[in-house]
Amino acid sequence: MALKTETMVLNMGPQHPSTHGVLRLELEIEGELILSVKPHIGYLHRCFEKHAEAMTYPQVIPYTDRLDYLAAMGNNFGYVIAVEKLLGIQIPERVEYIRVIMAELQRIASHLVAIATNGADIGALTPFLYLFRDREYILSLFEMTCGARMLYNYMWIGGLSHDIHPDFVRKTKEFINHFRPTIVELNNLLTFNKIFIERTANVGILPLDTAINFGASGPVLRGSGLAFDVRREDPYSIYNRFDFEIPTGKGLVGTVGDCWDRYYVRVLEMEQSLRIIEQAIDNIPEGDVHSAIPKRIKPPKGTIYSRVENPRGELGYFIISDGNLNPFRVKVRAPSFVNLELMGELCKGHLVADVIAILGSLDIVLGEIDR
């Protein structure tokens, strides 16, 4: 007679140290082996898209901050570009340069959190604090510029809320000089740590065709080996003027598309962001950041889909304008939302501990998933 065994359902979250916010994962496990993973979302739903319909165009910007709260600059960026395209206005060069610098600084800050939490989930707590220390530099740069450390409302339609501080350029260069050696330190401490490699290499392998079929983007897609970056494929703002590489997963220590590759793509992207900032920081032209801000923002009838490369992937805004002061519809294509759907695919056949590593390598932000 066969022994009757039952699978166990384990609720991971919404209150769990490493579900990165209020995500609930329903794990069906047999011992420690994962049979299925079902993400349950919606604990952080704030009706962003519905709210946006009741706001004027500029009033939506602070709400976009709260989508991907680790990369608020990127969210602002995507939204204002979409509205500017609807309006058909020209932006001063100075604004474009500052926006790119801010977006790249934000990318570094966001990747730092992603890397740090991925490491902390696997048990490496010291790199976590080192990286948060470095993130402080960037946050204080932002604070110096616009007074906020997390939710900036910095990019306005046609311009910026504040011009940069006179010290900004010097401090940013200081940060770059400080941060380059930190990446080396991070690589020594965590990236090429034997245990870290054991935990992440060959875990949660995402084949390229699966990634494309699920619509993954950002480091998750690039980790699987495709050099797809909106900054290169569909250049917005002034990204076509800068020289930068698009790092992809090479399977350096395991298989292409494993957790380690997704992690390492982020490390390499931070270096590329530094390169972009270095190219931009010395060439900021003179000008007035407020000159192009329209007095009355009332786009003509029409629809627009505009996308930017956020740290987590392709962030798209689909805006329908019916010619009024407020948008008729704002739809957000949130990269984390799409990437999270891979959880079920990636976790099959792995152990409970791997779920944490895989979730950390997908780097989701619940604010953007639930909106």
Next chain:
Amino acid sequence: MYQFLYNLIGNEIIAGLLVAVVPLTIILVFALFGIWLERKVSAHMQDRLGPMRTGWHGWLQTVADLMKMLQKEDIIATDADKTLYNIAPVLVFTGSFAVYAVIPFSSKLLGSEVEIGLFYVLAISSLVVAGILMAGWSANNKYSLLGAMRAAAQIISYEIPTALIVLSMVMLTGTLSLDKISQMQTSSFWNWNIFGGAIFSLSKFLLIPFMFVGALIIFISTLAEVNRVPFDIPEAESELVAGYFTEYCGMKWGMFMLAEYGNMFAVSAIISILFFGGYQSPFGYLGNTIGAQWLVPFEQGFWFLAKGLTLVFVQMWLRWTLPRLRVDQLMTVCWKYLIPYAFINLIIIGIISIL
């Protein structure tokens, strides 16, 4: 020590109680100190300051925490098995506390002079596993259960390499008594077991590399036995919330904490007795030089604590540097690497000691 107190007081019950109180005091004070040390060590490694407000550099922080834990409401979940749930922390604490009974802190401060000290340590520390399993099962929480299963598998597996290394040391020294093993390694660090023991011969030099391997293996496997990073999967914070003590609060949780730090020092003490001369000074005693014999036991106590704390510091250092292994990798490390190596080491040490 019992004999000394018995002669002094003349009542065997009071003398026995006093003998028991000494290690209890030591474990409590050490646990308080250890938690504070861990916080400061981790803080300074991570570019922070750690506790700074309560007393000089926050040295009263753990005392304050203990006060807080004592005052906390004792919550027992409705579906928990109350008896087991209440016994478990006591059992875990007893397991780690009882080890201290046979640890010689100096030639004069020794709880109980049992001849089978090492055997007793291996046996009594297994109580901890029972307590952990009880805690995990009785809490009726899935995370606790997973943590307890992991802990049981891990601790029982890692007892084997530990026991094998202990066995090779027993073969070498010919005794199970911790006090006698300490006494053998007297007068100079060159006589420590890690350098092949006190008998000067060819086999001493042959033994040195295998002693280093043995010390490394026992350090790794005891690290796993006390559930420290990189082997802290039973309480893996980011996976299992807190593992087998997820549901505990207040002083019951505090007892797990005290037991953890008690265990940390206990295993460090065992390693330092087996390999690093126990309470023996690495280069003679000041007391002997200046003719003050009463000073020697105090010096011995100092050296013992210094050696133990150094090893505890290494444990903390590792904890704040390394990530955590996965459960299957943990078992691989034990069964595929540590046990075969420990076994080969045992055989080689056996052959050399026959020579």
